Amino acid sequence: MLNVPKDGYLCKFTTLNKNIINSIYENNLWHARVDTLNDPFEFYFNFIKELPNSTGDLCKLMDESNYWVKPHLIVQEKEAALQLLASSRESEVRHSIINKLIEHEKLLKIQMQTLCVCSLSEAYDEPLMWSHYGDGMRGICLMFDKEKLKGSSLEFEKVEYENTPPKLDFFKQYKKYKNNEEMDLGKFLLTKHTGWTYEKEFRSVSFKVNENINQLGFLKKLNKNSLKAIIMGSKISQVDKSLLITLSEKFGFELYIAQANTENYSVDIKEFK
Structure with missing residues (x-):
């Protein structure tokens, strides 16, 4: 089973693409501009x-x-x-x-909408996460050490799930905006609809995007060995699996395999051998 302490990690579901391989090599995390995200209700208020x-x-x-x-x-x-x-x-x-x-x-x-956000999750064994973000078990789940992320000056805060969007005091925010002060956006940054509860999301939001920035977002350099493990979906291709084995040997992270448990609609995580 997974050897990472349950409260000691945050994970990212994705497919093994060129950008992810580059992030593993360069040891960084992508923060995307909010207006580039797919969810039309993201950061809604x-x-x-x-x-x-x-x-x-x-x-x-x-x-x-x-x-x-x-x-x-x-x-x-x-x-x-x-x-x-x-x-x-x-x-x-x-x-x-x-x-x-x-x-x-x-x-x-x-x-x-020009704020940048990086979303991670606690739900490494959530079936819907593997279905929606892990390409139906064809993708992967990257496991990051929470303390290492903090050491990289990244604060991932827990998202709250509610049925109605948060409300902000316009006049309070406007006066800060006019005075070039950081707006106190508070709850608005960390609220999503209850339909997304299964994601168990934690997010890092950046107001000052001053490193490796482009029009879509920026990359944040991580502390060494922040990536602790990668979980492979059971349907991952042989090519991707071989590449991950090579990468794990090079960078020292562990490999696991996720499999659907058809007896109780859950996901089992086992050590890859």
Whole structure:
């Protein structure tokens, strides 16, 4: 059976392709831009955009948010708003704000879609993972040491599964965005629909993609010996199997084989001999 402690690893299901072979040789992990992922609900959220009821609180919010305009227009925008408020035309001010919020909400969501994410899992013996991501037992499962990942400055946090998307305070995030501060996205980064619970996902999210970056994502260098084992699906090709044997001898990771247990619809992991 698998010799990796159950709480000591995170795994990646995939097929043995050119990119994976390169990652094994170079000892790195790919972080993909969110807008390149297949799941249309990935990093999905709703904004809370309720305006204050009192005129005083509304003015304060407008001032803190720089009136939602470019810096050189702030003075003119402030004077226009004051004139409208002075003539009891607050409804026009609120209507103008709502239109600007719609525009800036789109901009913020576009920016958030350029975040990069690496998703791993605890579910090395989950049948659906082998079916959906392991190419029906024709693929592989890479096993990474959790502590080694931490030593590589990667924080993989547990994903929570809920029936409704998280909500973010628009004004709080907008003020951070305008001040070039890191947005406090919190729960939105770590929430998926309950239909994905079987994945038992952990994810690393990057805001600062400054190494080996291209338009699709970036590669993160790992500590030596982060890859502890590879599990091969029982239907893996002989060519891929031979290549993995060679790679395991070269880099020192263990090899296992995953087989479908037809008696109880589970997956058995056994040492490859």
